[in-house]
Amino acid sequence: MNIRISIVMLALLCILSMLACSDNGETTDQTASDSATNIAESRIDTTVSEAETDSLVDDGPMIRNADNPIVTLSTNYGDMTLELYHDVAPVHVDSFIARTNEGYYDSTIFHRVWRNFIIQGGDPLGTGKGNAGYYLKAEFSDLPHVEGTLSMVRSGDPNSASSQFFICLARTAASEGLDGTYTVFGHLLKGYEALHAIGNVECMTNPANPKENTKPVEDVMIVKAYLSDAEGSPL
Numbered sequence: 001m002n003i004r005i006s007i008v009m010l011a012l013l014c015i016l017s018m019l020a021c022s023d024n025g026e027t028t029d030q031t032a033s034d035s036a037t038n039i040a041e042s043r044i045d046t047t048v049s050e051a052e053t054d055s056l057v058d059d060g061p062m063i064r065n066a067d068n069p070i071v072t073l074s075t076n077y078g079d080m081t082l083e084l085y086h087d088v089a090p091v092h093v094d095s096f097i098a099r100t101n102e103g104y105y106d107s108t109i110f111h112r113v114w115r116n117f118i119i120q121g122g123d124p125l126g127t128g129k130g131n132a133g134y135y136l137k138a139e140f141s142d143l144p145h146v147e148g149t150l151s152m153v154r155s156g157d158p159n160s161a162s163s164q165f166f167i168c169l170a171r172t173a174a175s176e177g178l179d180g181t182y183t184v185f186g187h188l189l190k191g192y193e194a195l196h197a198i199g200n201v202e203c204m205t206n207p208a209n210p211k212e213n214t215k216p217v218e219d220v221m222i223v224k225a226y227l228s229d230a231e232g233s234p235l
Contacts, residue, residue, distance in 0.1 A: 062189065063230060069093065070189070071100055072228040075110075076221045077201075078194030080167070081232040082150050082186045089139035089185035092152055092161065096185065097227065099132060099163060105225040110198060112166075112206060112214045117174050119198050120153060121222060122164040128208040131162035139183045145175040148188030148195065169199040189230055 065087050072081045084093040099105060104124065111128055112120035123130040138158040145151060145168045153164035161183060168175050188195060198220050206215040227235045 064187065069097060070228050070230055071096070071186075072226055072232045072234075073105070073191075073222050074224045074226070075194060075198065076219075076223060077197045078191060079232050080191035080194050081189045081228060081230065082167075083189050083230075084150075084186040085143075085184065088141050088143065089183050091136055092139055092183050092185040095132070095136055095163075096165070100225045100227065103225075104132070104163065105222050108222050110216065110220040110222070111208075112212075113199060113201055113203055113216050113220065114169075114212075114214050115199060115203075116170050116172060118166040118168055119195070119220075120164065120166040121220075122153070124163070128164070128206075131164070134162065135159060136161045136183075139185070140180055141184055142180065143184040144171070145178040145182070145184065146171045148192065149175075149184055150186035150188065151178065152183045152185060154182065167195060169196065190232060 064083055064085065068086050069084045070081060071084060072079055084096060086093040105122060108121060108124060109126045110119045110121040111123055111126050112118070114120075120128070124132075135157075136152070136159065138154070138161070140158070143149070147168060147170050149168040151166055151168070152161035153166055154161040158181075165185075167188060168178075201220060202217045203213050204215050204217050206212040208215075229235065
């Protein structure tokens with residue numbers, strides 16, 4: 001049992017490191033990255049538990065705080081409307097809104113899709129190596145990484161988040177391992193069909209992590225990001 005726990009913990013540590021982009025906007029040691037990817041793919045359990053099989057797809061919008069801003073990501077797979085948790089992570093939300101208003105996320109792609117785990121985007125380069133030219137201080141909380149959670153990508157430095165983000169596809173052992181170590185700054189209100197359509201696209205070898213099969217064969221595009229109401233209508 002102790003051996004099994006040790007293997008799982010090692011795998012979780014590896015997968016956490018793979019969500020990262022380096023401080024200089026480029027990937028870190030490729031050999032280490034390859035090794036981590038191999039361990040994670042063979043050991044990480046992304047099986048959705050029985051308790052999580054009831055998806056939120058058919059649910060209506062569930063607002064956490066009426067004062068929080070809302071943003072819609074209009075993609076070529078449908079729209080996703082997200083509440084941004086300004087009451088939890090104000091620095092990250094302010095940054096995300098500022099980049100949204102300047103069109104930073106428009107015409108960018110979800111460059112990484114890991115089935116039953118995450119979809120990752122927000123990189124202007126579309127490679128996993130890009131950033132906004134600045135970094136944000138961590139705003140960790142006790143909010144869990146569940147289906148629809150919006151959270152920030154970072155490197156090994158807790159204060160290295162920039163513009164890349166990810167949305168969780170399910171609550172699994174892998175996503176549970178992110179709790180308390182990545183800044184949760186929002187949650188999907190509407191567009192679960194689009195989220196899971198993206199989460200099930202055909203993928204190929206990811207150039208940034210050659211042992212990962214997480215690069216969509218066809219681009220998954222954020223056509224436009226904009227501030228909206230809870231139904232996705234522009235403000």
